[in-house]
Amino acid sequence: ATSKIKTSEDLFALYTRGFRGEALASVAAIAHVELKTRRAEDEMGTGLKIAGSKVESQEAIFCAVGTTISVKNIFFNVPARRKFLKSNETERRNIFTEIERIALVNPEIEFTVIENDVQTMHLPPANLRQRIVQMQGKGINQQLIEINEETTLAKIHGYVSTPQFARKGRANQFFFVNNRYIRHPFFHKAVMTAYEPLISATENPNYFIYFEVEPDTIDVNIHPTKTEVKFENERALWQILMVTVKESLGKFNAIPSIDFDTADAPDIPIFDPSKSTSMPKVNINPDY
DSSP: OGGGOOSGGGGGOOOSOOOOHHHHHHHHHSSEEEEEEEOTTOSSEEEEEEETTEEEEEEEEOOOSEEEEEEESTTTTOHHHHTTOOOHHHHHHHHHHHHHHHHHHOTTSOEEEEETTEEEEEEOSOOHHHHHHHHHOGGGGGGEEEEEEEOSSOEEEEEEEOGGGOEESOOOEEEEETTEEEBOHHHHHHHHHHHTTTSOTTEEOOEEEEEEOOGGGEEOTTSTTSOBOEETTHHHHHHHHHHHHHHHHHHTTOSOOOOOOOTTSOOOOOOOTTSOOOOOOOOOOTTO
């Protein structure tokens, strides 16, 4: 947000994503919006109701510390736009997809989803592994392999799945950079290269991979959705990512290791150039 910018250099060193205030104003223009907010030092909070950009009421209220925003009846005053909404199930999936991305980068925050007065999702505060299990089911816990690598270019951490759990079709595959969800086919290829000897070309592993880089080494303004990011050191990071995943798979015996046990191996003498060598003798049996 602009309030965090003190000098022009701060534009290239932003770790936060700020708050798109104009987005909330746009929502308030086409929906019924109710806001409740209270600071910790205040006894009373403020309640605000807006419908179609018109302030219907603003008053002091009793409410919990923090801010709650509810949005109802989207496009109630723009019927032409409302008819372009997809089916309820499609819109529901879109909402859950966005919640999933936000929850995976904020495991310490509690999330609750209520549909038609029925709670359909509850994610209590957790660590990253627990949050993945909360969202993907207990079955995923046994297949998670931790990755962790820190270099001068980036810190890479997260989880990948063991090869035997790779499956055909869509898998749970997530990249995040500085807690921002991104799509990155180039880095996806790096992960798949690490798995190449272990799974078929039609199978896909699960992965949840997080990059932490200096903000001035990435450009998030490639696409309006901010899901496409350009890295300054893309090729070097590709190599680091591929090696990191491959090493983690090897540590957990996902990749067959070479056995260097010499207990039962034949004793092969080491060549000593200072010693003279003689021509081997060949004995021939003329009666054979």
